[in-house]
Amino acid sequence: MIIAIASGKGGTGKTTVATSLVACLAGCDQSVAYVDCDVEAPNGHLFLHPSITSETETTRLVPQVDQNMCMHCEACVDSCHFNAIACLPKGTFVYEELCHSCGACALACPAGVITELPRPMGVIRVGNAGKASFVSGTLNVGVSVSTSVVHAAKSAVPKADWTLLDAPPGTSCPMIETVKGCDYVLLVAEPTPFGLHDLRLAIDVAKSMNLKCGVVVNRAQTEMAETRELCLCANVPILAEIPDDIAVAQAYSQGRLVIDAVPGLRQIFEGLALRLSDEIHPAGDTAGKLRSALAAKTDTMRPTLLNNLRSST
Amino acid sequence: MSDNSSVFELTVLSGKGGTGKTSVTASLAALASNPILADCDVDASNLELVLDPQLQRREDFTGGMQARIDPGLCAACGKCKTLCRFDAILFDGPGNARTSRTYRVDPPSCEGCGVCATYCPRDAISLGPVKGGEWFISDTRFGPLVHARLQPGLGNSGKLTTLVREQARKIAQKTGHKFILVDGPPGVGCPVIASLTGTTRILAVTEPTPSGAHDLERVLELAGHFQIPAWVCVNKYDLNAGVTAQIEQRAAELGATIAGRIPYDKSVTEAQRQGRPVVELEASPAGQAIVQLWKTLLPHLPEQSSI
Numbered sequence: 001m002i003i004a005i006a007s008g009k010g011g012t013g014k015t016t017v018a019t020s021l022v023a024c025l026a027g028c029d030q031s032v033a034y035v036d037c038d039v040e041a042p043n044g045h046l047f048l049h050p051s052i053t054s055e056t057e058t059t060r061l062v063p064q065v066d067q068n069m070c071m072h073c074e075a076c077v078d079s080c081h082f083n084a085i086a087c088l089p090k091g092t093f094v095y096e097e098l099c100h101s102c103g104a105c106a107l108a109c110p111a112g113v114i115t116e117l118p119r120p121m122g123v124i125r126v127g128n129a130g131k132a133s134f135v136s137g138t139l140n141v142g143v144s145v146s147t148s149v150v151h152a153a154k155s156a157v158p159k160a161d162w163t164l165l166d167a168p169p170g171t172s173c174p175m176i177e178t179v180k181g182c183d184y185v186l187l188v189a190e191p192t193p194f195g196l197h198d199l200r201l202a203i204d205v206a207k208s209m210n211l212k213c214g215v216v217v218n219r220a221q222t223e224m225a226e227t228r229e230l231c232l233c234a235n236v237p238i239l240a241e242i243p244d245d246i247a248v249a250q251a252y253s254q255g256r257l258v259i260d261a262v263p264g265l266r267q268i269f270e271g272l273a274l275r276l277s278d279e280i281h282p283a284g285d286t287a288g289k290l291r292s293a294l295a296a297k298t299d300t301m302r303p304t305l306l307n308n309l310r311s312s313t
Numbered sequence: 314m315s316d317n318s319s320v321f322e323l324t325v326l327s328g329k330g331g332t333g334k335t336s337v338t339a340s341l342a343a344l345a346s347n348p349i350l351a352d353c354d355v356d357a358s359n360l361e362l363v364l365d366p367q368l369q370r371r372e373d374f375t376g377g378m379q380a381r382i383d384p385g386l387c388a389a390c391g392k393c394k395t396l397c398r399f400d401a402i403l404f405d406g407p408g409n410a411r412t413s414r415t416y417r418v419d420p421p422s423c424e425g426c427g428v429c430a431t432y433c434p435r436d437a438i439s440l441g442p443v444k445g446g447e448w449f450i451s452d453t454r455f456g457p458l459v460h461a462r463l464q465p466g467l468g469n470s471g472k473l474t475t476l477v478r479e480q481a482r483k484i485a486q487k488t489g490h491k492f493i494l495v496d497g498p499p500g501v502g503c504p505v506i507a508s509l510t511g512t513t514r515i516l517a518v519t520e521p522t523p524s525g526a527h528d529l530e531r532v533l534e535l536a537g538h539f540q541i542p543a544w545v546c547v548n549k550y551d552l553n554a555g556v557t558a559q560i561e562q563r564a565a566e567l568g569a570t571i572a573g574r575i576p577y578d579k580s581v582t583e584a585q586r587q588g589r590p591v592v593e594l595e596a597s598p599a600g601q602a603i604v605q606l607w608k609t610l611l612p613h614l615p616e617q618s619s620i
Contacts, residue, residue, distance in 0.1 A: 193359075252522055
């Protein structure tokens with residue numbers, strides 16, 4: 001199952017939810033992979049502390065014109081819809097930051113003097129965080145177009161029962177690239193006016209792409225009438241609520257996984273994982289494996305609990 | 314009227330999302346004299362939620378071009394799919410007399426490069442403009458606001474960001490006012506670069522977390538790349554005083570000036586609920602800290618009197 005963790009508004013807790021969900025699933029011996037698709041501001045590694053086994057540069061093709069052979073016919077200029085190539089008396093120049101790497105100019109050049117050369121865009125790191133697979137994409141600073149790095153990160157992930165994609169904020173190209181083709185979009189929402197405004201936009205995007213989605217409320221309050229109403233009207237289920245607790249914010253500020261730092265949160269994340277598997281494939285293998293792992297866990301915990309009870313009485 | 318070169322454009326950025334850019338921007342707007350306001354976070358614009366804008370002008374934004382395959386003409390040769398670099402051609406269109414299935418363009422994936430349309434042997438593909446969103450000019454209590462709404466799911470946020478800034482500059486030229494305050498988007502990619510190029514100065518708002526520190530470095534690196542001086546302000550600084558000190562030290566090493574600290578304060582959310590800038594709330598520690606921040610920025614800004 002491929003699940004994208006997205007939000008609309010930034011800073012609502014995507015990385016908190018994604019990293020803790022990964023650790024929670026790995027803790028239940030599930031096969032799980034984490035992919036950091038927020039390539040402009042990737043943060044998953046700060047909490048999962050992965051050991052990296054491979055590092056590859058991602059590139060995209062940018063045209064280069066052989067000035068000596070160019071006939072100045074301007075066919076390339078006419079073919080480019082992004083004004084990224086200009087034919088000047090001194091030569092034919094490419095503006096890399098405007099180029100979309102579509103290849104139109106090279107196809108159009110009658111003299112065949114445009115070659116497309118790979119240019120570095122970012123870095124894809126692959127490794128392991130405990131029992132989970134870890135992949136992250138990092139856009140080089142100064143590079144504008146981030147979608148190809150997102151695409152490369154998604155393509156680098158090893159097969160797993162659970163693939164969790166940590167999405168960038170917003171609702172434009174890099175977010176779309178992340179959620180494209182996934183089985184479910186888990187939206188992390190914050191019950192504030194800014195948070196709800198942007199949640200509505202993110203739900204619209206998921207729906208316009210025919211993707212199933214659900215909500216995790218972070219910094220949840222007891223009274224959240226507006227949040228509940230919004231989700232109800234949009235017919236989007238609330239799968240879990242993470243309480244508004246300064247301990248969660250402090251754990252995050254120390255670079256700790258919140259499920260390790262705050263009592264009760266591991267149970268909330270186990271519940272979230274169950275709800276997710278039920279939402280996506282209730283009768284699937286992944287859901288079955290998770291259910292038996294959680295049942296076994298409670299069984300092994302039972303004697304300890306009993307002992308604790310005995311010793312305390 | 315004024316020449317545009319003397320206009321001071323202050324762009325509020327962060328790298329990491331949710332550090333408080335919009336809350337800080339709204340408060341600076343309330344403190345400034347005759348600011349021109351621009352919300353460049355065009356895919357999740359929130360400044361309007363706290364400035365109570367009165368809409369004056371609304372325009373469509375033509376984002377870019379998009380290809381469309383005429384299912385009646387498509388012969389399913391697949392040339393478009395071979396040439397498309399964006400995986401935007403799917404083989405699931407309706408059938409016709411020649412073929413049981415035709416090719417179809419996947420709108421969110423199409424970048425509008427036109428390669429498919431140029432090389433289709435049957436001329437079955439046309440390229441047309443798509444509505445990419447809307448942009449607005451509104452009046453607020455503090456000054457004119459240029460804002461926009463990107464059609465959710467569409468690209469070209471950089472182009473719309475540039476348009477918003479251009480409109481703000483036009484207003485500056487027309488009114489003669491010299492201070493533009495820009496609420497920027499998160500990240501360091503296309504819309505951030507579009508908000509940053511040619512601006513006078515940035516104010517980076519961050520938070521004392523590993524993510525806040527990590528992403529601030531990337532923003533300062535980007536500002537350095539474009540040779541734009543930066544101020545830094547740590548929001549919720551008391552959440553982790555140690556990390557705050559580290560961030561401030563690192564920011565200074567990267568050439569930025571530390572301009573202020575804002576404490577963790579629930580009245581920031583309360584102000585959002587009331588639809589007001591937090592500096593307007595009485596006895597708000599965050600509001601008072603932003604006033605201090607403003608006093609630090611003030612001597613560098615044109616036309617601003619002390620408060």
